[in-house]
Amino acid sequence: MPIYDYRCTDCDHRFEAFVRKDDSTSCPECGGGQLERFMATTALGTETTNGMAMRAARKRDARQANQMNRTQREYEEAHDDH
């Protein structure tokens, strides 16, 4: 069941709610039905997204580092005429 972020346009109260089939969510503060709906940005979801981006970045950095090490080693081997 999807969770959405809502903002009540009457009292500006923000809250999360499961979306019911009849979509009859109302503000828990004032009971008003004038709500703006956002896709929920839960802490868990944000963390997961950031974690994945972080892992991808680390992977890329590691690959670049490996490539640099290899290039350096090849350079040293090519010029090792002692």
Ligand SMILES: [Zn+2]
């Ligand atoms: Zn309200």
